[in-house]
Amino acid sequence: MEKNNPEEFKVPFSPLLIGRYKMIKKIGKGSYGSVYKVEDIKDRKTATTPDSPKKYFAVKKMKLPANRLKIQGIDFTTLREINILQEIKHENIIPLVDVFHINRSTFMVMELMKSDLSKLMFSRTITLTIPHIKCIMLQIFYGLKELHKNWIIHRDLTPNNLLISEDGVLKFSDFGLSRFFASNNRPMTQNVVTLHYRAPEILFGANYYGPQIDIFSAGCILGGLLLRGTLFCGRNDIDQMSQIFKIMGTPSEETWEGVTNLPHYVEFEETPPQSFRILFPGIDEDLANLLEGLLVLDPNKRLTVEQCINHPFFNKSPDSCDPDELPMDDIS
């Protein structure tokens, strides 16, 4: 049986996947697996002119479940990711081109992207202006609107998972933690969202949460774009909460109904909310207001994605730039 045969878990990697995708190089690695750059051979053969440009894709090879006892076949996060990408076709969502399974690995073929938002956010040579920030945030909201409209919560919205194409179009990727929330009132796991972008209701162990958790993550991203760093950079759950509350104020039953009943609720030393206008001196009033709206502790009082898109911040000058005007030269 497979128990005694560790070799079975190593995937022999033929340089030509299913006779079509030629491996070029490894371009990324994550908890989910590895990403490779590949050339589409089939496309090249069928092309009418031999000089037509080579067609490249990114292939994500999904890692196998680590614990053998937990073996459940093809990883469920992979299956969910594939299903969501099949369901959603949108400018700001990464397109899924092909899926196949060889031996014990699942491969997802996706469009090849130039970079991701974290590289832009943490770059020391790039200056981000207000039109740039508007352009980035609007694209995030357009993507979120499409997801939420289709009853999907991303559940892991971080700058790393927001890819950027050559012409500055932001694309959501990594839907391994996403899921449909169509049926109301169903308990969900709390083990979601990278800690630094996790909403307070998840930190407090809420069994029921909704698309508002993505909005909170978007707030952390906006704060990060202004700060050019991580807005709430906790070392663990408790530290993360105290960092959030230091700025947003500690929650109470008056400001967030039901908070004290959440499973992991702990009382923090009372601190009043701070204004973002003090935290970021010289910040535009509407921008501070948007940031506050995104990061409201009570999920029911948080802005909806519609409200974000229609927020006054985006309607006043300077206008958002076009995606292809985003500074991309130094990152790849």
Add this chain to the structure above:
Amino acid sequence: QLQEHWEFLVKDEKQYPPISDEIRNDPDVSKMRKYLIEFILQVGDRLKQRALTMQIAVNYLDRLFMMGKLDLVKKDKHLWAVTALLLASKYDELDQNIPYIKEFGKVSSKAKYTYSEVIKCETEFLNLLKWDLISICPSYFLSVILHLCNSESSNTTVKSQKV
């Protein structure tokens, strides 16, 4: 919001239609379907799967029947049923409630398959379904209706939400 949800379901149901009467009433399919539904309910119940998960599993099998794959399923009906349930569970259940392959064998001797057998069937199943695990089940509609009833009456009936 509920109205929106309802329309979304109606729209999606067209894309993922339930099994047609014609195929369901085919004597061979009907016999097989009846047997496998009972089997899925039994195994699913012992593995503490939600009712919805089992409905989804049945829906996956229905899709095979609609593709005319009755003979394929017949070859090893329990394996296909186990795989359908596993896929449905992976799609729908809480992460910690997804059964391990070996657990199937523990709750029913007919559901005892090795990892290799299940994963082989799983790959075949997924290719047949074109990796599309979305399905529209009657209980989605029911839950909207119940939600509607609940919000109109008092909060005391919230518990009846479990369909």
